[in-house]
Amino acid sequence: MKPLFATAPHGLEELLAEELRGLGLGGIRVRRGGVEFSDDLAGAYRACLWSRLANRVLLPVGQFEAADEQALYEGVGQIDWSAHLGPEQTLAVDFTGIRAAIGHSRFAEQRVKDAVVDQIRERTGSRPSVDTETPDVRINVHMAGTATTVAIDLAGDSLHRRGYRREGRIAPLKENLAAAMLVRGGWRDVATAGGGFVDPMCGSGTLLIEAAWLASDTAPGLLRTRFGFFGWRGHDESVWKELLEEALERQERGLKSLPNIAGYDYDPESVAASLAHLRRTGLADQISVEQREIARARPPADAACGLVATNPPYGERLAERHELIPLYLRLGETLKRHFPGWRAMVLNGADGRLGLKPEQSWQFFNGPLECRLERFEIGERRDEDCSEAAPDLVNRITKNLRQLARWLRREDVSCYRVYDADIPEYALAVDVYETTDGRWLHVQEYAPPASIDPARAQSRLRSALSVLPGVLETEPQRLVFKVRERQRGERQYARQGEREEFLEVREGPCRLLINLTDYLDTGLFLDHRPVRRWIGENAHSKDFLNLFCYTGAATVHAGLGGAASTTSVDLSATYLDWTRSNLHLNQLNSPVHELVRADCMRWIKDCPKRFDLIFLDPPSFSNSKRMDDTLDIQRDHVALITDAMDLLKPEGTLIFSTNLRKFRLDPSLATRYAVEDRTAWSIPKDFQRNQRIHQCWFMRPGK
Template sequence: MAPVKAPHKRTAGHKIERNHLNMRHFFATAPHGLEELLAAELKSLGLEEVRVQRGGVAFTGSLSAGYRACLWSRLANRVLLSLTQFRAQDDQELYQGVQNINWAEHLRPEATLAVNFTGVRAHISHSRFAEQRVKDAVVDQMRERTGARPSVDIEHPDLRINVHMVEDAVTVAIDLAGESLHRRGYRQHGRAAPLKENLAAAMLIRANWPELAAKGGGFVDPMCGSGTLLIEAAWMASDSAPGLMRTRFGFRGWLGHDDAAWKELLDEALERQERGLHTMPMIMGFDQDEQAVAATREHLQRAGLADRVMVERREIAQARPPEGSPPGLVATNPPYGERLGENHELMPLYLRLGQTLKSHFGGWRAIVLNGAGCQLGLKPEKSWQMFNGPIECRLERFEIAEHAGSQDHAPAQDLVNRLLKNQRQLKKWLTREGVGCYRVYDADIPEYALAVDIYETDEGRWLHVQEYAAPASIDPHRAQARLRAALSVLPETLDTDPAQLVLKVRQRQRGVSQYRRLNEQGRMLEVREGPCRLWVNLTDYLDTGLFLDHRPVRTWIGENARGKRFLNLFCYTGAATIHAALGGASATTSVDLSPTYLDWTQENLNLNQCNSPRHQLGRADCREWLNQCRESFDLIFLDPPSFSNSKRMEGDLDIQRDHAELIRAAASLLSPNGILIFSNNRRGFKLDPALSQEFRIEDRSAWSIPADFKRHQRIHQCWFIHPNESTDARR
């Protein structure tokens, strides 16, 4: 609470004189950036001498004025009633100033209290110490006068005391709210809230929702989450006071509380709500997440709106206005990361939102809390900076043209033509080979530097889109515009639900970065490759769990594994192992250092009913494992990373430097007629010429590149390595 300017003369605990002593002085705190909105709101409530100050809004009036702010403010966090102001150079003067207040007028000796201290360039910088001194001053006074003392209750005190200090100027106040006013009472305790209720209300006020609602305009939240925007919109439209559901206010345990004045305000609010509910416009919410829909319905039930607000499970592209509703407001808070612009992969979601608005909400207004820095393909009519907790966002308001969707011209037509051409060229091969996961586009047109992979699943077709990082010479705005254009045409061109497009940025990876976790969705999709069923994850990692360019090698392994002992080194998710197992291998061994990928391999084995003891997994550094192994194998697949420096391994692995050692160690485990398949995707890799003196080596690189990767022949290299007679003799 911002203190009134004090006189120059300072003495410990000396009161600052003020005029109009018959008036109460209040301060309503507000989230950063909402002070002006809060001031306008308090003026609309009929409060007097409303003044914007740092951190909130000051106003004056009777005690009922403070109660009215607690009951009706949709934006404030707290409403503080000033008791006194004084100067304090140190903690002793703070203690004395607090003791000058007669605390018997405010709480009973057996009551509980809590103290909150805030400061700006405060002479007492340690807030916990200051809170302790204020508490001591109150407790010591009451114990001296009554022989009893209040106790401390941080969570639910009878009286919450707020102390604010600017340099040496101190304001002591009663917190009439008790706990933050954004807690309306309809949200289930313990459930994460991505958007606070007063921030949701601010969004709606910025969009002028009350005026739209008064004209009968409808309301839609296409990504409603737990329903905060829906409930706040419904309460605004029905003239419902946001504090009606709260069972606790800070003034209820305060001895100065005027219960008659409070009940009069409650009666008025209940009458206004009863009238308003009958004239409320149509309000609808959608979300693709079943749990979000369930949470929304639960909160609507608690808010008394279950039969007045409709909620359905729908993906963003299926969101539509309520039937028969006049144009109104679309308001939503899409997902975003912790920092503006961090979650590049959310761009498809924001583009789908923009396309839905243009196609189906012509004539409506939209307000979007954009924390991802992604463009919707629409130009905001107005925008504001807004903080959702520590996250800086842009609150963007759009006016959707009546026929916005029909005005769109076909963007990226050259990309569309190339995609259709590639599909035609691959069609016969896909049908003949029974391929369901393949690359349909790989930066064929330089302006669209993307790799586009199709994954056919039981849940329909998915698109896995990787944007190659643009060179520094490319204008980032132009690159972003082309990416937006590409993402807008990919789903329709490739006959895919827009919700089943996943975007990632592909950069050259070193070490463990290529295996780092990007997300926590944990959504596994089942795909087929020949006779194999395999789990892929398109969202959580840079790679999906299936290297599509190695399909011919895996197929060959399956066709040639019958009766053989198979070893899969650096096994990743075990796709080659599954081919070998289903191809009739007598035994398989899969080795990797990552527990995540070994678990994934086991899940793939289970999916194909290959969970017998014949199929062994080994968690180890492959180089150490090779040095210790005493078994022999008929078929070995060695596909190491280009570079690895995992903390779980000794030293690092550089495949150009270390491949000869690896090949020799693996080949030493081959049976006399065995085959070692060695592959890697390092650019510019050269096989050590000395190896051709020790082994019979076939370069099978051209053969190993499948039809969908023929445009990039150097995506990997592959050799079949056989022991020669001299190798056998040395055994």
């Protein structure tokens, strides 16, 4: 009998102990970071081959006290290394510690390597070499204070690496953590009773494969091409072959009665990865994987009950977390509506609320990320009308749609605001975008006041997000959710994501690109629709200047309206590229449409050209590092407008707009120019519930 130690991810020690008992291993004792056990060589091999939860299986070969690096060197040198490796072989050393007397792990590994190499060289005249990737023997050294344990790593590489994953692909969930989810979910008993298995966000297929192997009694180490004991001098090949033959026989029997297992994912690359991994495991013909959005996930046709297990995305940044709220709600809604009588295991790393109460939860660590593993027992189906969740909100949106319907048809409006915090309890702005790819919803939550109970606000938000796709006849995955707070200057234009998914919409004769996910705003300010259309209708044969042009929507209107020339100025290369794409989309890629990257405040002072029509819609505040000075529109608007008016031809028009709610136009401007307040006209019908959305003036030279 040999003393052995199986390491485990934090929090799985008790589960691992139970697993090792089930493998018939003896002397089980739970310890921090793993499980001690005692068994013969066959038992050690069995743990390596069959453990679904362990990371490594270690065979201690020496224990001693080491207060410093010299004591470590001497202690390692007392072990007879000829029993474990020869001079012709390779080795690697791993060092771990808890308040270790030697704090520098690389230095400790070097001293252990020196002790081993020096002993073998003294005895044989030659020495083994180092191979940190695939050594013949991997030595593990653990130091707790001064207490030092030296062991042979019989696994060689972490046992969670089963041997089927594609090289270089990042796995969001380690295989032994996936197995732990299934064990906590009682999957073996569910499968034995004839239940099915579904992962509605299957990613690269880890849970699918682990579920199939657990249900079919397949040893998780069967696909591994090497273990740490293969190059160890104490290895007994006959013992290993006997265990391997037994495992293969058990797998052959088990695969004959594999339960129904299905995986879905909205991402085609994830589906392709899952299928590739299933082919590597030989399970491609027995497990179904389809590209489906989570709302369309369904149980296998002949599975009346079973287990749903999934690892949703977490989102490490705040913006990503808020985008995940609709995803978790769709998962909860899908479970309630389509998986009654099933059990669900969800690894919740984003504090996402499914709208279901977990029956039990456990602390879990997916790498460094702390998560909750939640178990749900899904009750019988209740056919609920969507209005039951948030009836006031549904009724108001229905009313707004009815009031807007005729106007939308008459004005040919395809992107519009349907709700803007009409009810204080639901502080949301809801915009509809009819794109060439179908209807999308852009939902923004205004930051609630401190007086609102956060728990109640979250409950109402979940209710709202759950009903919006239904009442607005939109696929749930086409809802994008953000939290909108007061932004200053460039913050409202700052990138929040990296998806770079552009959608095409239509506004009058214009085709425009929007991005619903990567920025706080979408690239199209819907409240400026009347101004842009007026520009298009009045730009014929005129020279048009678009200052702080953003994504150039007004420029496109002017260009399609027959402008003699357009000049679009912005400091952001990103938005100038976006403007260029919008111009190209409308076949306006002509030299007469000029794009200028510059600080608008400085550029207008030096511009020699004069314009018939100028659109000036600056940010309320900007302190970009690329600007010579800050811009505060309340403080600087007189100088900015004066400089812009100097670029205006005698019969020209300047349109000035701002969304600064407390903005006051300086009265002195009216003594110098013909100033016309066009705010009421400029606010379209879908924004008339919020008269403070922006202010707008037309200005012309002279009185």
